[in-house]
Amino acid sequence: xxxxxxxxxxxxxKLLDYCFRIDKYATLIxxxxxxxxxxxxxxxxxxxxxENTIIYPGDPKIEIRKTLQIxxxxxxxxxxxxxxxxxxxxxxxxxxHFLDHAKCMDHYSVKSFMGMAVVIDICNTxxxxxxxxxxxxxxxxxxxxxxTDNSRLLAFNEFKSDYxxxxxxxxxxxxxxxxxxxxxxxxxxxxxxxxxxxxxKIFAMADIPVYVCLDxxxxxxxxxxxxxLPLSFSEVExxxxxxxxxxxxx
Numbered sequence: 001x002x003x004x005x006x007x008x009x010x011x012x013x014k015l016l017d018y019c020f021r022i023d024k025y026a027t028l029i030x031x032x033x034x035x036x037x038x039x040x041x042x043x044x045x046x047x048x049x050x051e052n053t054i055i056y057p058g059d060p061k062i063e064i065r066k067t068l069q070i071x072x073x074x075x076x077x078x079x080x081x082x083x084x085x086x087x088x089x090x091x092x093x094x095x096x097h098f099l100d101h102a103k104c105m106d107h108y109s110v111k112s113f114m115g116m117a118v119v120i121d122i123c124n125t126x127x128x129x130x131x132x133x134x135x136x137x138x139x140x141x142x143x144x145x146x147x148t149d150n151s152r153l154l155a156f157n158e159f160k161s162d163y164x165x166x167x168x169x170x171x172x173x174x175x176x177x178x179x180x181x182x183x184x185x186x187x188x189x190x191x192x193x194x195x196x197x198x199x200x201k202i203f204a205m206a207d208i209p210v211y212v213c214l215d216x217x218x219x220x221x222x223x224x225x226x227x228x229l230p231l232s233f234s235e236v237e238x239x240x241x242x243x244x245x246x247x248x249x250x
Contacts, residue, residue: 037225037246045215045243047089052157054213056187059085086238090213092181092230095204097237098197103207105236110229112209115180117143117226117245119219124149126162128170143226144179147216150186154215161192171202181228183211214243223248 047053055061063082068074087093092113095102118139122132128146138144148164163186166174171189174182182189182203189199189210203210211228225246230239 036249038249039246041247043219043224043245043247045090045219045245046241047154047213047215049084049089049240053089054154054157054159054187056087057159059087062088084240086233086236086240089240090211090215090243091238091240092228093200093210093212093238094236095207095209098200098204102204105230105233105239107207108209112180113229113241114227115143115225117145117224119145119147119216119221119224119245121147121221122164123147126164128164128166130167130169130173133170133173138177139223140177141180143181143183143211143228144174144177145183145211145214145216145226146185147219147221148185150184151215151217153186154213154217159187163187163192165189165191166199168198168202171199175202175206175208179208181209181211183214185214185216187212211241211243219245 049062050064051062053062060083062084064079064084065082066077066079068076068078070077087097094104094108096104116139120133120136120138122128125132125148128148146166150163153160153163164184166184166189188194188197189203189212190197200210225248226244227246228241228243230241233239
């Protein structure tokens with residue numbers, strides 16, 4: 001009995017040593033949690049990109065054309081993008097979108113776009129205030145996504161200006177949790193009338209990227225494993241992403 005116990009302890013200490021030697025995992029619990037999610041039940045929280053995708057006012061509409069078609073005698077099918085803004089549909093905004101000389105995509109490693117995430121349900125309000133957040137036990141150092149009444153607006157093809165947004169005070173509360181990123185289910189953290197983008201700038205000044213237009217309609221509040229990878233552009237301030245949540249198995 002003694003030898004198996006020693007081997008078990010040896011295994012545990014090796015796991016702990018590995019856990020604390022890599023910077024992605026601060027504790028053993030985080031290490032285990034990030035390996036306890038259901039690969040077989042992903043929840044796609046990405047808006048489909050086509051001619052019906054909601055477009056932020058002033059941004060170009062999506063235009064994709066077929067250049068080759070087998071049905072027309074070509075040897076293969078091929079398409080090309082004529083117009084696709086980097087701020088269309090589900091995408092990530094980097095600090096350089098709101099601040100000159102701030103961090104762009106090149107300053108973030110791939111692991112910045114994945115990790116533990118919490119989805120918080122904040123409905124029945126147009127302006128998210130500190131008290132709306134403080135009633136939740138929000139973990140630190142993870143992705144924080146806000147599910148609001150905006151999710152209902154995703155059913156419309158045209159942009160709606162009366163969406164739910166973050167107050168400056170609420171933005172500072174969220175920033176205090178040192179999130180890996182912040183996300184919301186419509187195009188902006190700021191009201192449609194804003195030209196100063198105060199909420200966005202609070203996160204930009206803290207080097208915190210922001211995901212917008214997350215499709216959280218089918219997502220229950222709770223903790224998940226998140227992957228939201230941008231395209232590998234160079235020196236850009238934003239990128240479309242394919243965003244996915246994985247339920248935890250424990």
